[in-house]
Amino acid sequence: MTRLRLREDAVRWREIDREVVAVDLVSSIYLTTNESGVRLWRRLADGATTDELVDELVEAFGIERERAAADVQSYVDALDARNLLVRE
Amino acid sequence: MSAGANPVSEAVMDVSDEAFWRAVGELLDRAPTAADLRAHRLHLLFARRLRLQGRPVSDELVAAERLAAAMALAAEITLERARAAYDGTLVLMKGLEVARRYPSPTLRPFRDVDLLVDRPWEAQRDLIAAGFQPVGMEDRFYEDKQHLRPLRLPGLPVLVEVHRRPEWVSWAQPPSTAELLSEAVGSATGIDGVQTLSPAHHALVLAAHSWSGTPFRRILDLVDTSLLAREADPVALYDAARRWQFDGVWRSMTAAADTVLFGARAPRHLRLWAGDLRATRDRTVVRDHVVRLLSPFSALPPRRAFAEAGRAFARDLRPRPGETWSVKVRKVRRALTNSSEQLSLHDNPSQRAIL
Numbered sequence: 001m002t003r004l005r006l007r008e009d010a011v012r013w014r015e016i017d018r019e020v021v022a023v024d025l026v027s028s029i030y031l032t033t034n035e036s037g038v039r040l041w042r043r044l045a046d047g048a049t050t051d052e053l054v055d056e057l058v059e060a061f062g063i064e065r066e067r068a069a070a071d072v073q074s075y076v077d078a079l080d081a082r083n084l085l086v087r088e
Numbered sequence: 089m090s091a092g093a094n095p096v097s098e099a100v101m102d103v104s105d106e107a108f109w110r111a112v113g114e115l116l117d118r119a120p121t122a123a124d125l126r127a128h129r130l131h132l133l134f135a136r137r138l139r140l141q142g143r144p145v146s147d148e149l150v151a152a153e154r155l156a157a158a159m160a161l162a163a164e165i166t167l168e169r170a171r172a173a174y175d176g177t178l179v180l181m182k183g184l185e186v187a188r189r190y191p192s193p194t195l196r197p198f199r200d201v202d203l204l205v206d207r208p209w210e211a212q213r214d215l216i217a218a219g220f221q222p223v224g225m226e227d228r229f230y231e232d233k234q235h236l237r238p239l240r241l242p243g244l245p246v247l248v249e250v251h252r253r254p255e256w257v258s259w260a261q262p263p264s265t266a267e268l269l270s271e272a273v274g275s276a277t278g279i280d281g282v283q284t285l286s287p288a289h290h291a292l293v294l295a296a297h298s299w300s301g302t303p304f305r306r307i308l309d310l311v312d313t314s315l316l317a318r319e320a321d322p323v324a325l326y327d328a329a330r331r332w333q334f335d336g337v338w339r340s341m342t343a344a345a346d347t348v349l350f351g352a353r354a355p356r357h358l359r360l361w362a363g364d365l366r367a368t369r370d371r372t373v374v375r376d377h378v379v380r381l382l383s384p385f386s387a388l389p390p391r392r393a394f395a396e397a398g399r400a401f402a403r404d405l406r407p408r409p410g411e412t413w414s415v416k417v418r419k420v421r422r423a424l425t426n427s428s429e430q431l432s433l434h435d436n437p438s439q440r441a442i443l
């Protein structure tokens with residue numbers, strides 16, 4: 001199954017109190033993400049499948065799998081729009 | 089080095105790291121307001137302390153934390169690109185380097201990447217060729233300054249200042265750049281090819297930078313200098329301080345840190361400012377002027393202090409380089425009107441809206 005991973009050459013980031021602050025190195029745009037986004041971001045830094053990302057949200061927040069999948073897709077789309085992900 | 093070589097108590101040099109940061113934390117707790125801590129540039133440490141104590145953190149502090157994290161990221165990127173652009177000696181000083189000594193590098197605010205280099209004009213040219221853009225005033229404004237015109241990478245908020253020498257006190261020659269570079273050590277940033285000043289040199293350069301601006305203005309400066317001094321070989325530190333005619337300032341800075349962080353009794357000549365620092369209060373405009381004019385008496389023998397205070401007074405009356413007399417008169421009038429106002433509000437009136 002395809003694994004998604006943050007592009008190390010495209011983004012630099014730091015975690016502060018349940019938030020991620022990141023810099024898109026190509027556009028020099030700053031990004032922040034909320035608590036659920038931080039969980040996904042951490043997993044994507046190490047590399048994860050879409051299913052693993054959905055599992056992460058379901059376990060952390062006790063939400064339905066369908067809603068978690070939609071949230072993950074929306075998150076991945078946003079990162080793809082900035083070309084911040086690689087697929088392995 | 090015998091203990092008698094430095095006449096101050098030096099608790100700040102002797103305590104453990106844990107005790108040092110505990111003292112900083114207690115200082116944060118006794119500050120009257122978050123605005124006072126912001127004036128002393130300790131607000132990011134304060135936000136962390138609130139979290140550790142399970143207390144709420146204001147939106148303003150959260151925004152400051154985000155900004156600090158973004159600045160830290162941008163500074164690292166900027167430094168890496170500067171390193172790649174210039175092949176000479178590159179020594180990182182001040183904010184970004186000192187921040188690595190804090191519990192987290194995002195807890196120490198800074199705006200610039202300060203670089204001391206062996207060939208300043210060549211470094212400036214190479215950085216511009218690599219895409220850095222000059223900002224600020226025109227080049228000639230910086231002719232007598234310690235650094236060249238600031239540079240910035242498009243899209244990133246951090247300025248790079250290429251220094252030809254460190255900023256120093258007005259009564260002495262700055263240490264030679266060659267000496268500073270010859271004893272440089274690896275930078276705590278871990279970036280390949282980036283060095284920093286030896287801890288002894290760095291402590292003194294930080295103290296000189298603080299003193300030549302507004303002596304004892306910010307507690308952050310005392311924390312910074314203490315952190316570097318604690319890493320330094322004391323023999324090398326006091327030897328350099330004496331050779332560079334800086335031992336008086338250094339004794340005052342160390343005594344100030346002891347007073348502010350560890351409750352030591354302030355020497356008589358430091359009591360004028362000690363109240364504001366010990367209480368973590370922002371200084372008023374009028375007190376700032378008085379401290380600036382009288383600060384030579386905390387660092388020099390009386391005769392030299394009188395002469396230096398006279399020169400400082402004369403400098404205070406004249407416009408700064410590039411400033412017209414009409415601007416100077418307006419500033420004096422405003423300072424007189426706002427003499428009892430806190431200095432940070434006087435310098436940055438926009439803060440009235442957010443504090």
